[in-house]
Amino acid sequence: xxxxxxxxxxxxxxxxxxxxxxxxxxxxxxxxxxxxxxxxxxxxxxxxxxxxxxxxxxxxxxxxxxxxxxxxxxxxxxxxxxxxxxxxxxxxxxxxxxxxxxxxxxxxxxxxxxxxxxxxxxxxxxxxxxxxxxxxxxxxxxxxxxxxxxxxxxxxxxxxxxxxxxxxxxxxxxxxxxxxxxxxxxxxxxxxxxxxxxxxxxxxxxxxxxxxxxxxxxxxxxxxxxxxxxxxxxxxxxxxxxxxxxxxxxxxxxxxxxxxxxxxxxxxxxxxxxxxxxxxxxxxxxxxxxxxxxxxxxxxxxxxxxxxxxxxxxxxxxxxxxxxxxxxxxxxxxxxxxxxxxxxxxxxxxxxxxxxxxxx
Numbered sequence: 153x154x155x156x157x158x159x160x161x162x163x164x165x166x167x168x169x170x171x172x173x174x175x176x177x178x179x180x181x182x183x184x185x186x187x188x189x190x191x192x193x194x195x196x197x198x199x200x201x202x203x204x205x206x207x208x209x210x211x212x213x214x215x216x217x218x219x220x221x222x223x224x225x226x227x228x229x230x231x232x233x234x235x236x237x238x239x240x241x242x243x244x245x246x247x248x249x250x251x252x253x254x255x256x257x258x259x260x261x262x263x264x265x266x267x268x269x270x271x272x273x274x275x276x277x278x279x280x281x282x283x284x285x286x287x288x289x290x291x292x293x294x295x296x297x298x299x300x301x302x303x304x305x306x307x308x309x310x311x312x313x314x315x316x317x318x319x320x321x322x323x324x325x326x327x328x329x330x331x332x333x334x335x336x337x338x339x340x341x342x343x344x345x346x347x348x349x350x351x352x353x354x355x356x357x358x359x360x361x362x363x364x365x366x367x368x369x370x371x372x373x374x375x376x377x378x379x380x381x382x383x384x385x386x387x388x389x390x391x392x393x394x395x396x397x398x399x400x401x402x403x404x405x406x407x408x409x410x411x412x413x414x415x416x417x418x419x420x421x422x423x424x425x426x427x428x429x430x431x432x433x434x435x436x437x438x439x440x441x442x443x444x445x446x447x448x449x450x451x452x453x454x455x456x457x458x459x460x461x462x463x464x465x466x467x468x469x470x471x472x473x474x475x476x477x478x479x480x481x482x483x484x485x486x487x488x489x490x491x492x493x494x495x496x497x498x499x500x501x502x503x504x505x506x507x508x509x510x511x512x
Contacts, residue, residue: 252323260330260354261292264320270302272319272359273348275309278483280421283466284309284316287346295351297335301344305438305466310340316348319357332357364417364424370402373415374447374456374497375425377478379434382441387460390443391492397433398478400425401497411473422463422481426471436478440465444480447497458496460486 254260264271268288274281284306287299310316319332334352339345367373376396400413413427423444429435436442444463447456467479488496 251329252321254323254325257354258292260323260325261289261297263323264289265291269320271299273310273346274317274319275306275314277309280481281317282306282309282481285346287318287348295349296338297348297350299346299348301346304344307340310337310346312337312339315351317357318348319359322356325354329356330354331359360419364419366417367415370400370414372449373400373418375400375415375423376445376497377436378443378445379436380441380443385443387443387486388489391445391489391496395430395433396445397429397436398425398427399430400427411475413475416477420482422466422479424467424477424479426475426477428473428475436465436476437468438465441483442480443486444482445496456497458488458493460488462486 252263254263263269271287271289272283273285273287275284276282284304285301286303286305288302289297289299291298304310314337316335316337317332318335322329322331324330333350333354335348335350337346338349339347375398377398378390378394379397380390400415402412402414414425416424416426418424442463442465444459444461446459446461448459449456462483462485463480464483465478466481467477469477471477
């Protein structure tokens with residue numbers, strides 16, 4: 153009897169404590185809304201990450217097209233022909249690239265021949281890899297490859313005996329990726345036929361030795377370009393007495409129009425730009441040597457740092473509107489004359505001040 157009284161009192165105390173913890177209706181509503189919001193956010197993240205909404209949309213459109221195609225033939229055609237975004241590599245999605253699978257060396261070469269794959273043939277020069285040409289493999293005799301040159305960039309880099317790296321479209325060989333092999337040039341004929349002996353197995357080489365970076369703010373970089381004779385040029389004469397063939401100096405517009413003269417990208421090994429050659433200036437073509445004078449703004453020091461570089465034209469083509477698109481490979485850095493460090497471009501101090509105080 154005593155035990156039952158104690159138990160009833162204990163249970164009563166527990167019930168009272170739980171009643172005292174009852175939350176106000178407003179608090180319960182707030183917690184409920186927070187839970188619903190968290191659940192909706194998680195669901196939205198899952199749907200967005202897995203592209204479920206795109207798949208559901210495509211399924212809905214296909215069902216609608218099948219159901220109403222009898223009355224609206226154009227709707228059926230639209231649904232069948234419209235490409236799925238999930239298959240078109242959206243900007244921020246991580247779509248795995250399907251690679252061709254091969255199981256033997258012969259199968260690799262046969263695939264390159266049958267599909268007429270363009271193979272980049274590069275050679276080492278000045279401590280870095282340089283594109284010498286683009287080849288199409290026509291046949292194979294053991295380790296010897298007969299090729300046609302679709303593009304000849306530098307004949308000097310393809311002389312017999314030269315070691316070259318040949319890079320092609322990625323494949324999977326067993327469980328590893330391959331896209332290249334090393335070879336030796338045996339013969340280069342006048343009709344752009346080249347014979348290469350493969351001296352290595354198939355491996356993987358990064359297509360670009362240096363990562364390219366887009367120039368987001370054109371005010372941070374200035375460029376002057378002089379076409380020079382590599383055997384007879386003088387830095388002081390170019391800087392003091394010769395007008396540059398190309399000048400890019402966007403001082404006020406961070407992102408100029410698509411057709412404006414600008415630096416397109418830059419890396420440790422080179423740069424690309426689109427510009428117009430001045431009236432009476434020297435036109436440039438592949439393999440021409442140039443002198444590059446650059447100013448690059450450094451936010452930490454809040455000044456423009458001058459650079460003088462000897463470079464070579466690696467690509468040149470028309471860009472419309474009287475402009476050309478030029479790609480340069482940096483060969484070596486040159487010493488900037490001390491007296492030109494602060495006057496390589498007019499108003500360097502004012503340009504740096506304008507970037508430091510944009511509202512001023």
